[in-house]
Amino acid sequence: VMVSKHDPVSKKIRHFSVTACLVPICSLYGAAVTTVEGVGSIKTRLHPVQERIAKSHGTQCGFCTPGMVMSVYTLLRNHLHPSEEQLMEALGGNLCRCTGYRPILESGKTFCMGSNGCQQKGTGKCCMDQRENLSSSLDRKSDICTELFAKEEFQPLDPTQELIFPPELLRMAENPEKRTLIFNGERVTWISPGTLQDLLELKAKYPEAPLILGNTSLGPAMKAQGHFHPILLSPARISELSIVMKTSDGLTIGAACSLAQVKDFLTESISELPEEKTQTYQALLKHLRSLAGQQIRNMASLGGHIISRHCYSDLNPVLAVGNATLNLRSEEGTRQIPLNEHFLAGLASADLKPEEILESVYIPHSQKWEFVSAFRQAQCQQNALPDINAAMRVLFKEGTDTIEDLSIAYGGVGTATVSAHKSCQQLLGRRWNELMLDEACRLVLDEVSLPGSAPGGKVEFKRTLVVSFLFKFYLKVLQELKMLVRLFSMPVSDSSRYPEISDGFLSALEDFPVTIPQGVQTFQRVDSHQPLQDPVGRPIMHLSGLKHATGEAIFCDDIPRVDKELFMALVTSTRAHAKIISIDFSEALELPEVIDVITVEDIPGTNGTEDDKLLAVDEVLCVGQVICAVVAETDVQAKRAIEKIKITYEDLEPVIFTVEDAIKHNSFLCPEKKLEQGNIKEAFEKVDQIVEGEVHVGGQEHFYMETQRVLVIPKTEDKELDIYVSTQDPAHVQKTVSSTLNIPINRITCHVKRVGGGFGGKVGRPSVFGAIAAVGAVKTGHPIRLVLDREDDMLITGGRHPLFGKYKVGFMNNGRIKALDIECYVNGGCMLDDSELVTEFLILKLENAYKIRNLRFRGRACKTNLPSNTAFRGFGFPQGTLVTESCITAVAAKCGLPPEEIREKNMYKTFDKTIYKQAFSPETLIRCWNECLEKSSFHSRRRQVEEFNKKNYWKKKGIAIIPMKFSVGFAATSYHQAAALVHIYTDGSVLVTHGGNELGQGIHTKMLQVASRELKVPMSYLHICETSTATVPNTIATAASIGADVNGRAVQNACQILLKRLEPIIKKNPEGTWEDWIEAAFEQRISLSATGYFRGYKAFMDWEKGEGDPFPYYVYGVACSEVEIDCLTGAHKKTRTDIVMDACCSLNPAIDIGQIEGAFIQGMGLYTTEELQYSPEGVLYSRSSDEYKIPTITDIPEEFNVSLLPSSQTPLTIYSSKGLGESGMFLGSSVFFAIADAVAAARRERDAAEDFTVKSPATPEQVRMACADRFTEMVWNYSLFSSKVIFLCPASWTY
Ligand SMILES: Cc1cc2nc3c(=O)[nH]c(=O)nc-3n(C[C@H](O)[C@H](O)[C@H](O)COP(=O)(O)OP(=O)(O)OC[C@H]3O[C@@H](n4cnc5c(N)ncnc54)[C@H](O)[C@@H]3O)c2cc1C
């Protein structure tokens, strides 16, 4: 949302976006709040921001869209013509899991300075020119299009139409209220004094009460760690705390200034002052650009940041080395304390007294011969807490390179910011050279002791960065010293004493800048003869796009509270494997508003299945397993009550978390799945070389924006229940509730209006939550609402299966692979769920695009004490195929050939049979490969990458092109069916219902495109209300990429039946209108309602024989990605990605390209940043967006081109379109292999072995440690000989 406040200092209105869930309602006194509903509405007038995001296809599930709209809206309130950099900054703190951000950015760019709507802006070329220049023979055809939306249609932005700041609030701000305001809550009192004196008196009266400003530190601690403060003092109205003073020697900034304001002040000062005075300010500014997102920076205050003293604080290390002073005030008066290591360590003698407040911070100017730098490394470049950061300052004796003063501070290495004070003291008087650097590294490694339990772990990585940052600082200062000497024309004898920096080493200095992504989306235009009314093949906007953008789209939890509704919260296990000895909920039941506790005894029917229980009985199998549930009048009370439930456990053995442990304990969920062809044993005997290796692929959290939720409404009659649920499979919820309650299925109706993202995570799990809530509803007789918060959702539900793969590959010296043996183990968690199916799919799909005569693939699902893993976009393919592609990379390394050559050599070339003997033609695969090579100018860029790598030692580029053969659908016939119900009403309007669920993938839009073509009426006549088990029964989960395929055929069937019935009437009155025909049909008693049915593909797989026809067709695609890595930090930048995908005849290119881009970015997250971390006791650490990093807008490739391969044919699907929901996911691995390529280049140069074990995700830690160099060696040697710390292994990309 946008908050607008009158700023007492500047006397201007400040508009800023905030993270609404962190804003205490009392803090909004005197503020105007604008939500997405206030900006525009489909009922009245759309705001241009809302219109453009929808029409540019920037919404899929739409759950993130209001946030995106408000970020851009706020930006436009402050800057009518923002720059693209400002747009990126405004959106940097927003997350979207569906779109991959590109279309959101495109819509925002239409407001930017000089925007002409051209997608190639910034490249100096227009997309129109580019279209002409497209070199591919196919693209030369005039039917290729690159415009997914028509910019001319957009209404202009008219600032005079914006809401004004309420005059009453303005009056209030101009005559500020001096009296203290007190808001009394149920448990907390909020006190907001009007004067500084009152604040100081209050602080003296309530010394324990915290000052609350941004609430970005206090808020999360209260929510996640249970901190409780009965009194909160809000100094927001005290103008003395918001002052900014510029003096001749420094800047004084009020403690209440937000970090966003601090950023602006520093930018201003830097532009006004000579550079030598701004070293500290520049270092602060650098961190302020990447610290959190803009919303948090708008809220968080400088004072709150300093006083919180988080160990990861980005600013405190810089302020400490910059000799900042804290101006404190109490009733006693004022005093100053230095912001030094003692203050940061929380020493009482160096700290604020309880009755004191921080009034302002003084940050002195730097001086000539003084240099300050700041460094940080996080899981991703922006919007992520740093793993480690540092600030360094050196002052030289004037005109020399002799150190007069030195300060170094690190964050993220201990429980507070740590200063290397002793090391710095020992280095005083030393000259700035390599000898000093070596000594400094040794000293700092000794002093900055990193215990094995350093926050966030990663000890070896952090130690390496401790010295890598020092090296960067050394080089940077050296370079600046040289410049200074040149500037002052010092004698050569002076300047020559500085060591030379080789050109290759200069690459250590530059950080990766945030760039504005560009790209072109290419697709085939519909035939010029296609009637205008026929929407098939056109880039039609998502049906709900405008409603997403105005906030009027209703999600499950937007359904208003129903009469007598109660809220449910789940009680989960805190042990990984234990016997439940007792459960005592007496205290919980005593709390006010708590109604009941639902246990397994309350279940009238079955408690799930033997393998997958709804509620744990006697024994728990993982942390997060649901044991019982509390029902209360409010969600707050329900959550409070679960903390009062006492469960005693007796731990059981074994406790298994990893695949390796499961193998050791022979702990599996299902039998091994195996496919074999040729004679693998013989083939291995005849090959030139054999390589064996291991691949580890981490799991992945779905991170759908809308967490799991359900509303169950019991009816008064006949045990009927209405269930509103966010699911991909309402029939499954219906069936599970039926068996749980022991009532027939026909009493239960499940409704799905829309789902805020699913990605597989809402196939199986919603039935569990639906059933537990239904038990509560039946027991209490009240409607029950169950909404998981993010933490619980991540804790309770599993995600993508982590995989451990072993391979043995035999090949000839020319790279031809003759034999491949892969053994995969997936971590299934504690219950079967979809693990057997995932294993089967994995094995069926492992061969990917390669024809290898002798193959053996084996797979098993391990049973461990983690939450059950489940379906996830790609269903095992993205993990398994990483093993196959890693084999290829390993073969290439052994043969000394580029990986793309090995890929091409071993790819299917002609009509052939897969390992399970299904026949197929790889023609389009080859076309995609050739198109992608050509469009990406692969070969010339490969040469450029090599050139770059020769010239740069500390930065390396990598490039990879990856082919894909992805089979869609389920390997079971019963899944290949669908039904639809189409009603035509007497006014001619049509209601379409089908078995697919709208998850954001645009299935409803596509279905109306089909109905529109078949009935020959415009889409405006058609409507889809919801998916409901009452209208279309026995539906199949919307999954496996075939939702639109099968439901489209069912809708087509229903429409054709109706049209057939109408034919005689139309024939009789060919000039009549649709309305005339419908009226006539009604008069003639012709049914205007029809059920359509599609009896789909006969899927078949015989695992005994290893043969079958399990899949209806394949989607082919190829992606080429280029990256640049920073060998000193492990960071990477995605320079460019080109995707060519075979969509056949796309039903809707905007939706299909959206699916490809969204899946690609999600895949990129899987392979680069998304890392699940568990405690040794099996508790998921990474339970929020702070710890678990899904890609943000700043993570997308700088240039991102997607093209749909001009038409090929697939007779099995609706209008020869292909399902593209999942396949793009795996193409994200091209980024992974490009990183691996860059790492290999670094290792080659450093003479390190090239065959390293691959681990996904390729986090900065993995990359840094793989780029073995003198610093990793230094850390290794230090560890070997240090008595303080024991490290596990040398630097290599290994487990
Ligand atoms: C999503 C998110 C991402 C983040 N990312 C980063 C990051 O990348 N890098 C980073 O360094 N930090 C990051 N942070 C932390 C953020 O910088 C701090 O939470 C913030 O600066 C605290 O300021 P606040 O105004 O919100 O403090 P509050 O939560 O309001 O208060 C924090 C504490 O400061 C005390 N306090 C505040 N003002 C005064 C005063 N004038 N006198 C005395 N005591 C005072 C309060 O009593 C309280 O104990 C992130 C936080 C969030 C929520």
Ligand code: FES
């Ligand atoms: S559209 Fe952004 S999260 Fe779904």
